[in-house]
Amino acid sequence: MKMLLGFLFVLGSLIDLPNLDSITTALSQGNVEVLSTYFDESVEISVADEEDVYDKAEAKTILTDFFAANKPSKFDQVHKGTSKGQDSVYCIGNLNTATKSYRVYVFLRVDGGKQFIQELRFDAE
Numbered sequence: 001m002k003m004l005l006g007f008l009f010v011l012g013s014l015i016d017l018p019n020l021d022s023i024t025t026a027l028s029q030g031n032v033e034v035l036s037t038y039f040d041e042s043v044e045i046s047v048a049d050e051e052d053v054y055d056k057a058e059a060k061t062i063l064t065d066f067f068a069a070n071k072p073s074k075f076d077q078v079h080k081g082t083s084k085g086q087d088s089v090y091c092i093g094n095l096n097t098a099t100k101s102y103r104v105y106v107f108l109r110v111d112g113g114k115q116f117i118q119e120l121r122f123d124a125e
Contacts, residue, residue: 019108023035024091032067
């Protein structure tokens with residue numbers, strides 16, 4: 001019985017990720033204003049072969065430029081979950097833009113019940 005309750009608790013924590021839902025909606029719209037509200041103090045961003053760690057303002061500029069060149073048409077979330085210790089959350093999805101498709105990886109740190117984006121990867125498919 002305890003094992004079943006533990007399983008249901010973990011399953012419930014995987015399903016109830018409201019910030020992640022807002023983030024995936026923002027990705028589908030290319031809404032950098034919403035995405036930036038979830039940025040950690042520094043964010044690792046990788047687009048194709050370029051990868052670096054940026055502060056919040058720089059990360060916002062990088063994503064603004066990315067979405068200006070790649071207008072999103074649809075984002076499909078493929079997988080999401082939490083780490084075993086529940087101190088991180090991740091999401092993997094497919095972003096279709098006007099010119100290319102990208103596999104997107106989002107990694108968030110959880111602190112005090114809040115989620116902070118630490119890494120965004122856009123790998124061209």
